[in-house]
Amino acid sequence: MKLLTRTEEFILLAVWKLQDDAYSIPIQEKLNEITDKDWSLGGIYMPLERLEKRGYLKSTLSESTPERGGRHKRIYSLTPAGKEALRYAYEVQQTIWSGVPQLMFGLG
């Protein structure tokens, strides 16, 4: 299985956490919150699209709100494959971090 990139991993996690409200703007906010950086909207469209193409995400159109000028939202949700990819990423993470000397954190 192909390993997720960091950005992809974050986005998938954000979508998972946001549940029913997972569309671009909240995703962006979530990412800002997690990483303490300013994510541009453009910067998350591409990975979203890619993830959807790979089958990790699916999207549905939902109702609109006035502040969107009457336009639909595209709500993302994780597919089983998406969850599997996250699980795999987590495992790899665990594996690679295990055995790193405790000392290093002390230095930080």
Add this chain to the structure above:
Amino acid sequence: MSERPPKLAEKILSKLQYDDVWKTTLGDFEEYYTYLKEKEGFSSANIWYWKQVLHYAPSKITHKIYWSVSMFKNYLKISFRTLIKQKSYSFINIIGLGIGLTAFFLISLFVSYEFNYDSFHENGDRTYRIIAQQPDNEYLGSNWYAITPTAMAATLKEDFPDVEYATYFTNTRTVLRTSTDAFSEWGVAADGDFFDIFTYVWYAGNQETALVDPYSIILTQSMAQKLFGDENPINRTIEQVYPNGKITEKTVTGVVANPPENSHFDFSFIANDQTTPYYNYNLNEWSNTNVYTFVQVRDGINEEDFAAKLDGFADTYISASEYYQDDLDALPNHALQPLEEIHLSSSNLNFNPSSTGDIKFVRMFAIVAVIILLIACVNYMNLSTARALTRGKEVGVRKVIGAYKSNLIMQFLSEAVIVSFISIIAAILAVFVLLPFFGDLINRDLNTAALMSWQFWTFVIAIGLVVGVVSGSYPAFYLSGQKPITVLKGNLKSGSGNTFFRNTLVIGQFSVTVILLISAIVVFEQLNFLRTTDTGLKREQIVSIPNNDPELWDRFETVKTELIKQSGIEMVTASQANPIYMSSRTSGTVWEGQEEGEELPIYVSPVHFDFQEMFGIDLVSGTPFSKDTFKETEASYIVNEAAIHELGWGSDDAIGKPFSVWGNDGYIVGVAEDFNFLSLDQPIAPLVLMLAPQYDSRYLLVKTNGENIQETMSKIEETLKTFSPGYPFSFSFLDESYENMYRDDIRMGELFNYFSIFALIIASLGLFGLATYIAERRTKEIGIRKVLGANLFQILTLLNKDFLKLVVVSFLIAGPIGWYLASTWLEDFAFRIELGPMVFIVAGVLTILVALFTVSYKSLRTGLANPVESLKNE
């Protein structure tokens, strides 16, 4: 302050892409915009929003172009495949459109040439000719004249500050000779600012000063070549011999290029008018009306304002002149005629310097061109919609895959445009080949140089697009409007509404074609009638030899005796007027019983003995001119029937009555039967043949016996060289000259015929395509019918009758319209053919035969095919 993002930016973004994903993205933008506005304020939100435009626009636009191009590539590919797959249809479409476009381009080039006369003069757009209407003086059917008084040009320049330059000129034939050579040439005698107004290319001499000296002459390049060969003509002297025999010595002061063909007057030389020896008037006269007056107004002067200022300006001058007869109604009205419009707007003017164009013909041809092109476009429409079924599957599949209607419309339009451009390539090649012949046919200097201008190519491309869009529009909307489910199920009939539309188009095509054919036949018949009708003047075997040598005419009797001695010469006479066009007219007549102020406008032709006999003019009463009764001191007259009818005399009473023309008192000796002495669009008017010794002739007329013409001609030339050395010898056969009078008309008539045939061919091609298609579709049906016992005749009837019905209906529509147009056109001729049923029968039978033939070709093949062939494929 608005809550929404900047309108323009939003609009741009929303145009970039149409799908749902993009719509939600725009929603995101707006939401974020609202959020930003609250957090960081209005302006930074706006800046952010605009940034998105800058960020997305380039990639989306390239994307769009990329896909349009690849779609277009696909359209191209499909178009070419369709074209190649259905060779015969493609061939019919391309040939039909090609012929139509060829005709259209040829006519367009002609029309554009006609509209570009005199456009080479630098300030042509503010140059005008003054023309005059003489209310009391109708001549050859019009009282408008191209000529004005000699004094006018100078007066205009003096009286009107608006006038920058003014000039006048006459256009006459004189003899130019060196010690060795003599040529009779058309030239211009000009005064005033001739070269400031008319622009020519100068090879030698100074434009400012060349015409200043009264004894100067400027030659065209070819005239200089004729007179001096390769020697330098500047400052050489030549003799100019005028029609009245006066001789003036001239010095060559300049050489200009030959005037362009698209000039309304032609010349071999330009001389100063001051030295033209006039008969009996001087140059600063208002009574001397025989020159063309031109003015060039200052830059920025408006034509209408200037014309308003000119109104009536000449009245005082003219009424002060000694020839003016105190009749206010008789004062001429003057009008401005823009130089560049002279060629096409002068056909109703008398005394044009050379033959003019005819706006009516130009219009007629322009209409014919558009009609032919439309007929060709309709072919394309008909064939494409008729074949909707074969394309139906493709349309269905495209729709199912997701093509919008607009995509399909684009596809079929591009197909039509592709076909139209292929036809254009063929048409341009044809135009290249045909243009010189076409130019000859219409007597215009059309050459392929005209094809090299960017204007022409812009026009060609525009026409290609228009033709493509016009012919592709209906098929595009029709085909793209099909429901995919019906087409894919194979239920698409060549629908009945569609058939109706197609039939209407075919009827339209054939109606127009039949109208063209009827008109062409009528024009042809009428012109043929003009050419061959008996005018009452026998012109055969008569040679006309123009000569201006007064000494020759002084010794005419001797010359006559000398000539008559030669074998091959039957009769010799002479006349002052061109015997096939006696256009000189006067009101200076006196007759018995004339009342005070009564006038008889009469055409007059001074002739010699034997004139009336030579031309076979029959006398109703009286005797021919006879030497036995002729007295040197009095004139003899032969008048025509129209004249005595006008005077209220009987033909026998007229004989012996005193009569006088131009002050030559004499008697009427004979009354001639009416004959046509002008062209046949004029009714026969009063005419008098005058025999008076003091009038020099201009034409020596010799009747030959028709054998050994060359030998006879060289004998005549020899004789004339001895009597009239220093004068050029030229001759023409009167029957040929007569035909030449109608040459332009006949040319136009011929062209009209060709183009009607073109129309018929194109319309038939369309019918052929339809017939082929129908025959193909009904192959199985025919097979079954044959198996069940139908014979060939029944099958032919079955296949042909639908088409024939259409053609017959077209004929019924076109007949009355054609009749109306033809009779309107004929009304202009004083002598015309009867519009009998033959014309309609010929046009109808021709159309039906051609239609029957084209349709039957395919039907016959289907009908003759072995039914096994068509049925075995199930």
